[in-house]
Amino acid sequence: xxxxxxxxxxxxxxxxxxxxxxxxxxxxxxxxxxxxxxxxxxxxxxxxxxxxxxxxxxxxxxxxxxxxxxxxxxxxxxxxxxxxxxxxxxxxxxxxxxxxxxxxxxxxxxxxxxxxxxxxxxxxxxxxxxxxxxxxxxxxxxxxxxxxxxxxxxxxxxxxxxxxxxxxxxxxxxxxxxxxxxxxxxxxxxxxxxxxxxxxxxxxxxxxxxxxxxxxxxxxxxxxxxxxxxxxxxxxxxxxxxxxxxxxxxxxxxxxxxx
Amino acid sequence: xxxxxxxxxxxxxxxxxxxxxxxxxxxxxxxxxxxxxxxxxxxxxxxxxxxxxxxxxxxxxxxxxxxxxxxxxxxxxxxxxxxxxxxxxxxxxxxxxxxxxxxxxxxxxxxxxxxxxxxxxxxxxxxxxxxxxxxxxxxxxxxxxxxxxxxxxxxxxxxxxxxxxxxxxxxxxxxxxxxxxxxxxxxxxxxxxxxxxxxxxxxxxxxxxxxxxxxxxxxxxxxxxxxxxxxxxxxxxxxxxxxxxxxxxxxxxxxxxxxxxxxxxxxxxxxxxxxxxxxxxxxxxxxxxxxxxxxxxxxxxxxxxx
Numbered sequence: 001x002x003x004x005x006x007x008x009x010x011x012x013x014x015x016x017x018x019x020x021x022x023x024x025x026x027x028x029x030x031x032x033x034x035x036x037x038x039x040x041x042x043x044x045x046x047x048x049x050x051x052x053x054x055x056x057x058x059x060x061x062x063x064x065x066x067x068x069x070x071x072x073x074x075x076x077x078x079x080x081x082x083x084x085x086x087x088x089x090x091x092x093x094x095x096x097x098x099x100x101x102x103x104x105x106x107x108x109x110x111x112x113x114x115x116x117x118x119x120x121x122x123x124x125x126x127x128x129x130x131x132x133x134x135x136x137x138x139x140x141x142x143x144x145x146x147x148x149x150x151x152x153x154x155x156x157x158x159x160x161x162x163x164x165x166x167x168x169x170x171x172x173x174x175x176x177x178x179x180x181x182x183x184x185x186x187x188x189x190x191x192x193x194x195x196x197x198x199x200x201x202x203x204x205x206x207x208x209x210x211x212x213x214x215x216x217x218x219x220x221x222x223x224x225x226x227x228x229x230x231x232x233x234x235x236x237x238x239x240x241x242x243x244x245x246x247x248x249x250x251x252x253x254x255x256x257x258x259x
Numbered sequence: 260x261x262x263x264x265x266x267x268x269x270x271x272x273x274x275x276x277x278x279x280x281x282x283x284x285x286x287x288x289x290x291x292x293x294x295x296x297x298x299x300x301x302x303x304x305x306x307x308x309x310x311x312x313x314x315x316x317x318x319x320x321x322x323x324x325x326x327x328x329x330x331x332x333x334x335x336x337x338x339x340x341x342x343x344x345x346x347x348x349x350x351x352x353x354x355x356x357x358x359x360x361x362x363x364x365x366x367x368x369x370x371x372x373x374x375x376x377x378x379x380x381x382x383x384x385x386x387x388x389x390x391x392x393x394x395x396x397x398x399x400x401x402x403x404x405x406x407x408x409x410x411x412x413x414x415x416x417x418x419x420x421x422x423x424x425x426x427x428x429x430x431x432x433x434x435x436x437x438x439x440x441x442x443x444x445x446x447x448x449x450x451x452x453x454x455x456x457x458x459x460x461x462x463x464x465x466x467x468x469x470x471x472x473x474x475x476x477x478x479x480x481x482x483x484x485x486x487x488x489x490x491x492x493x494x495x496x497x498x499x500x501x502x503x504x505x506x507x508x509x510x511x512x513x514x515x516x517x518x519x520x521x522x523x524x525x526x527x528x529x530x531x532x533x534x535x536x537x538x539x540x541x542x543x544x545x546x547x548x549x550x551x552x553x554x555x556x557x558x559x560x561x562x563x564x565x
Contacts, residue, residue: 009368010365010368010370011365011366011367011368013365014362014365014366014370015365015366017362017365018354018362018365021353021354021358022353025353026353089351092349092350092351092352093347093349094349094350094351096315096345096347096349097349097351097363097366097408098366099313099314099315100313100314100315100338100341100343101338101363101366101367102334102335102336102338102339102366102367102368103366104335254317258314258315258316258317259272259315259316259317
């Protein structure tokens with residue numbers, strides 16, 4: 001039935017639109033603020049470490065840092081969007097408006113993760129646009145930039161969906177953010193090359209999917225990376241499928257949504 | 260085909276102190292075009308039953324259909340047929356009234372719906388609030404938006420879960436006129452309410468729930484005729500004689516006593532006179548739904564939860 005099919009399509013599109021509109025209406029807080037934060041990181045770390053840290057030959061520390069900060073912003077904001085939207089709707093009770101609709105778990109997933117990706121990529125683009133003036137930077141292999149930004153945003157949007165479904169209170173959400181997302185971001189090589197770490201922490205870093213997202217993304221700018229971008233792509237793709245699959249399963253079974 | 264069908268619906272919650280049975284084998288059908296009242300005291304299971312109907316909750320056993328569509332296996336079709344006005348006063352603070360309604364309509368795949376949205380706004384007295392943010396609205400106005408949201412996809416079946424709790428008289432009148440008109444146009448309406456006079460005035464048929472079970476299910480007129488009898492009402496300052504307390508209901512100075520016939524009325528008055536009581540504003544009338552409700556709810560000793 002094409003009428004139903006178009007209804008399903010426009011239902012999903014409406015939810016995506018609503019989720020994008022939600023963060024866009026408060027874009028000062030959801031877009032401008034994270035761009036400012038990234039610029040502050042760049043100014044402080046870049047200023048302090050420019051002459052002390054050399055990661056790759058011919059690449060200054062500030063140049064090295066920019067792609068890391070861009071990707072970090074993409075990932076954190078993709079996570080923040082789906083997770084905060086869901087927990088707010090759960091706590092204020094307006095999620096009921098969505099629960100009574102015919103939207104399927106695929107529609108929920110597509111819209112929440114899609115809007116998260118939009119926010120992550122918009123913030124990432126904003127960070128890049130502002131920081132690129134501070135140090136020379138060019139895209140050596142641009143396709144990797146796109147592939148890792150999109151996949152990374154998708155994975156963190158899905159992870160935010162899981163956190164938003166699981167958390168019942170704001171402090172649980174803060175716990176998820178502070179004890180899982182933040183450590184994984186900071187131990188991923190945003191601020192350094194993992195080759196500069198002691199052997200043990202190198203091993204730990206290699207178990208962190210965020211490391212492969214950052215490393216693959218950086219490859220797109222410099223044409224060099226700690227590991228093969230194809231290997232990184234494999235790891236990130238598998239991680240995305242696992243996280244997305246879990247999120248879809250939770251939505252389908254109505255985990256903490258339909259009692 | 261019934262508009263709504265509950266078939267042996269049971270719901271058990273697993274709590275910290277073992278299992279709580281919220282609904283036990285609830286079965287009844289609501290026919291298309293009916294205005295149906297669902298009554299019961301707090302905790303009787305009304306909202307649980309509505310939640311299962313809306314897909315917010317899942318039955319432990321039994322089956323529920325809306326316009327023939329199973330609410331679990333064919334949920335999309337069931338939810339398209341259903342418009343729910345939730346009990347809680349919830350809203351999305353990010354959007355204006357019109358945005359809220361357009362978005363809700365879009366979820367159901369109904370786009371370019373502004374003509375109907377304008378009609379809803381006009382009928383619910385919201386036309387001048389269309390572009391106001393939800394946060395700026397008073398409680399009564401937010402309640403009207405909830406009603407509009409439930410109707411925005413033109414569902415044939417409308418469920419109102421205590422929609423007039425804490426609502427001023429004017430809105431209550433507006434709302435009932437509007438819902439009554441929708442019912443005349445062929446919409447099926449299921450209403451839960453604490454205001455028994457509302458149910459009596461509007462609902463053609465009524466089910467009463469008590470502790471998760473259906474304890475009465477009949478036409479409103481039949482319930483009034485069958486269960487109740489004549490009521491003697493008066494005001495009095497003195498204490499009621501002990502002989503009459505069992506069949507009476509006392510609210511402050513107002514006393515209501517059930518009487519089956521004229522002879523019984525005379526006996527009651529004689530008893531009062533003998534005890535030295537001086538009843539004022541005495542009147543004899545028919546029992547209303549409140550009397551029936553109380554009679555049914557107190558028909559057997561209330562089990563106190565251990």
